[in-house]
Amino acid sequence: MIYTLLQHQWKSFWRSRSAGRNVAMQIIIGFFVLYLSGVAIFLGFSLDKILSEVSHGHEVIPVFLGLILYYFSFDIIMRFIMQDLPTLAVLPYLTQNIRRNKLVRFLNVRSLFSIFIFLPLFIFLPFIISVIGGKYGSMISLVMVISIFSLAFFNHFLVLFIKRKTILSQWWLIGFFLAIILVILADYFQIFSLRNWSVSLFTFVIKVPTFCIVFLSMAIASWYNNSGFLRNNFYLENLEKSSGEKKSADYNWLQRFGTYGDLMAIDIKLILRNKRPRTLLLLSAIFLFYGFLFFKPEFVDKNRFGQLLLGSFIVTSMFMISYGQFVFAWQSLHFDGLMAGNNQIKTYIKSKLFLLIIFSTISFLLSLLYGFISWKLIPILIATWLFNIGIHAVLTCFIGTRSYKGIDLSKGATFNYQGIGAAQWLYSLIILVIGVAIYLPFVLLINAWSGIAALGILGLICFIMQDWWLDKIVIQFQKNKYKMLEGFREK
Amino acid sequence: MITINNLLKTYSRKIAVDIAQLEIRNGIIGLVGNNGAGKTTLFRLILDLVKPDRGEVLSNEKDISKNEDWKNYTASYIDEGFLIPYLTPEEYFYFVGKLHNRTRANVDEMLSGLTAFFDGYVLKSGKYIRDLSKGNQFKVGIAACLIQDPDIMILDEPFANLDPSSQIRLIQMVRELNKKKPMIILISSHDLNHITEVCTRILLMEKGLIIKDFQTSSDTLTELEDYFRV
Numbered sequence: 001m002i003y004t005l006l007q008h009q010w011k012s013f014w015r016s017r018s019a020g021r022n023v024a025m026q027i028i029i030g031f032f033v034l035y036l037s038g039v040a041i042f043l044g045f046s047l048d049k050i051l052s053e054v055s056h057g058h059e060v061i062p063v064f065l066g067l068i069l070y071y072f073s074f075d076i077i078m079r080f081i082m083q084d085l086p087t088l089a090v091l092p093y094l095t096q097n098i099r100r101n102k103l104v105r106f107l108n109v110r111s112l113f114s115i116f117i118f119l120p121l122f123i124f125l126p127f128i129i130s131v132i133g134g135k136y137g138s139m140i141s142l143v144m145v146i147s148i149f150s151l152a153f154f155n156h157f158l159v160l161f162i163k164r165k166t167i168l169s170q171w172w173l174i175g176f177f178l179a180i181i182l183v184i185l186a187d188y189f190q191i192f193s194l195r196n197w198s199v200s201l202f203t204f205v206i207k208v209p210t211f212c213i214v215f216l217s218m219a220i221a222s223w224y225n226n227s228g229f230l231r232n233n234f235y236l237e238n239l240e241k242s243s244g245e246k247k248s249a250d251y252n253w254l255q256r257f258g259t260y261g262d263l264m265a266i267d268i269k270l271i272l273r274n275k276r277p278r279t280l281l282l283l284s285a286i287f288l289f290y291g292f293l294f295f296k297p298e299f300v301d302k303n304r305f306g307q308l309l310l311g312s313f314i315v316t317s318m319f320m321i322s323y324g325q326f327v328f329a330w331q332s333l334h335f336d337g338l339m340a341g342n343n344q345i346k347t348y349i350k351s352k353l354f355l356l357i358i359f360s361t362i363s364f365l366l367s368l369l370y371g372f373i374s375w376k377l378i379p380i381l382i383a384t385w386l387f388n389i390g391i392h393a394v395l396t397c398f399i400g401t402r403s404y405k406g407i408d409l410s411k412g413a414t415f416n417y418q419g420i421g422a423a424q425w426l427y428s429l430i431i432l433v434i435g436v437a438i439y440l441p442f443v444l445l446i447n448a449w450s451g452i453a454a455l456g457i458l459g460l461i462c463f464i465m466q467d468w469w470l471d472k473i474v475i476q477f478q479k480n481k482y483k484m485l486e487g488f489r490e491k
Numbered sequence: 492m493i494t495i496n497n498l499l500k501t502y503s504r505k506i507a508v509d510i511a512q513l514e515i516r517n518g519i520i521g522l523v524g525n526n527g528a529g530k531t532t533l534f535r536l537i538l539d540l541v542k543p544d545r546g547e548v549l550s551n552e553k554d555i556s557k558n559e560d561w562k563n564y565t566a567s568y569i570d571e572g573f574l575i576p577y578l579t580p581e582e583y584f585y586f587v588g589k590l591h592n593r594t595r596a597n598v599d600e601m602l603s604g605l606t607a608f609f610d611g612y613v614l615k616s617g618k619y620i621r622d623l624s625k626g627n628q629f630k631v632g633i634a635a636c637l638i639q640d641p642d643i644m645i646l647d648e649p650f651a652n653l654d655p656s657s658q659i660r661l662i663q664m665v666r667e668l669n670k671k672k673p674m675i676i677l678i679s680s681h682d683l684n685h686i687t688e689v690c691t692r693i694l695l696m697e698k699g700l701i702i703k704d705f706q707t708s709s710d711t712l713t714e715l716e717d718y719f720r721v
């Protein structure tokens with residue numbers, strides 16, 4: 001039975017309308033997986049050396065044990081972003097004579113064909129066998145392998161479970177992200193140390209090997225939890241969407257902008273009421289915390305302006321980028337109606353510009369909190385913000401007129417390449433390159449502060465010239481409009 | 492008035508629409524033809540949604556691709572691509588009304604005239620447009636056209652997706668509209684009975700060409716049936 005189901009999946013992959021693109025994508029993902037495994041294996045075999053360098057002659061094993069929980073908390077985030085929910089178009093099978101349990105098991109087993117299950121083994125196995133096995137004997141290293149494999153298994157089904165829950169209720173997604181952010185913050189401000197926990201936990205495992213049964217039962221429990229959840233939710237309406245009364249909403253504060261406001265209200269509803277943009281929004285909220293990676297005290301003290309600028313760019317513009325990459329394509333499903341409706345193209349584009357500016361301003365205001373780390377960050381953040389509202393926003397609309405691929409709003413965001421063409425891959429690159437092109441000459445000729453000032457001043461000038469740019473975008477838009485319409489109509 | 496001059500649109504060398512000269516004046520105009528005859532493409536050309544290979548479409552003597560004034564008085568519904576799926580019907584109506592400077596009270600008043608047409612399924616349904624059935628989505632599209640109080644209204648196969656009572660109501664509404672003020676109502680359909688019943692002029696399309704153009708009379712239905720019997 002499971003073999004037949006696998007066969008159907010195989011056929012649906014090859015016979016799908018976008019088979020060509022799928023295969024190309026799979027090949028790229030395949031290379032990525034190979035590369036990742038290569039890196040992991042290399043890391044695994046040299047972990048011994050790396051750790052002994054880091055530990056400065058102290059014992060290596062505690063350092064290693066301290067890593068494990070870090071790895072698995074990182075693993076949860078990575079899985080959450082990258083791991084696909086195994087979807088079997090389950091609809092046609094529900095009414096056939098197939099036991100529900102079998103379908104559930106199929107979905108679970110299928111999901112295991114994933115690189116994430118093997119990565120921890122690649123990374124940890126060599127060290128466990130050579131160093132831990134060398135010191136404590138093969139019995140203990142077997143216990144460690146079982147513990148690590150169980151943890152990977154546990155994470156795997158935990159993430160699947162949470163992801164499925166988020167489909168039914170948005171609160172799970174918000175809760176999950178809040179939990180992660182709290183852990184990151186607590187670790188950053190040393191309220192507790194994941195490292196110390198990890199060391200004491202696994203030292204205990206080495207002392208009392210039978211404790212690994214706890215990990216093993218956690219893994220089994222998470223498998224059954226996931227299966228049980230799937231079994232109970234194997235109904236059409238649960239698989240499709242959550243029901244519930246839908247209410248109309250007004251955004252009175254947007255009313256004062258007139259028609260722009262109405263168009264922006266539509267865009268905001270688009271983001272809040274559709275799965276893909278909503279997920280992107282939450283993901284980019286995580287990027288707001290990337291500042292903690294880039295604005296480290298040592299970078300600030302040593303005036304590493306490259307890092308600081310890049311960090312400030314990511315923090316202030318991630319939301320703009322994730323929304324802006326499909327600035328017009330988001331509305332592909334009803335683009336016909338928008339173009340035939342009673343709104344002038346100039347008004348329409350201006351509403352998009354407004355919205356992009358509002359987005360980047362919100363991220364900017366939030367990111368100002370980083371000013372508590374050092375005053376130096378504030379001028380840098382201001383400069384990148386001006387760059388965003390002046391240059392980035394305009395470029396986004398320009399590049400948007402060159403994107404002819406539509407988007408299905410109801411699909412999830414991760415590993416979803418629908419609507420992505422060369423223009424999207426290039427988009428963030430172009431903007432970064434332009435930013436660097438403005439900044440770099442000043443750094444080389446004068447100093448970093450002048451480069452930062454140049455970014456800000458040029459951004460401000462472009463912002464003041466916005467109406468002039470707008471006319472240029474409208475001309476471009478008119479020219480490409482028919483191609484966009486045609487592309488968006490294809491499904 | 493819509494004027495079409497020398498209009499040609501091809502898709503990979505196949506002619507989709509090829510019209511040398513056509514004038515459309517006030518009245519209810521029906522467009523018939525088999526699948527692939529070019530009806531929808533012609534509508535899209537008139538709405539500036541498709542770029543013609545050559546030729547032009549004038550609306551009140553202005554080229555629609557160079558001037559956006561036609562949007563003020565043209566309402567259209569071709570398919571779900573005209574609706575905004577993640578809005579509630581009410582939100583969508585208010586949005587469209589606002590674009591035509593109608594107040595909410597205006598829109599509400601217009602909608603109250605449509606209660607029978609909606610049959611209790613569209614307003615206050617607690618659903619987004621994407622969750623409505625296809626027929627009800629169509630009703631939303633048609634109602635959105637009516638709210639605009641247009642001079643030109645374009646509907647693509649409105650009868651195909653409506654239930655029988657709504658079809659009859661739509662015919663009544665279209666007739667009343669046409670009586671109330673002079674306007675162009677362009678309708679395409681496969682339903683020969685309905686189209687001959689409601690239209691004053693009928694255009695018959697075949698492979699992109701308009702092969703017949705006649706005022707409706709008592710023989711129109713038999714004439715059309717003879718053509719399609721082949």
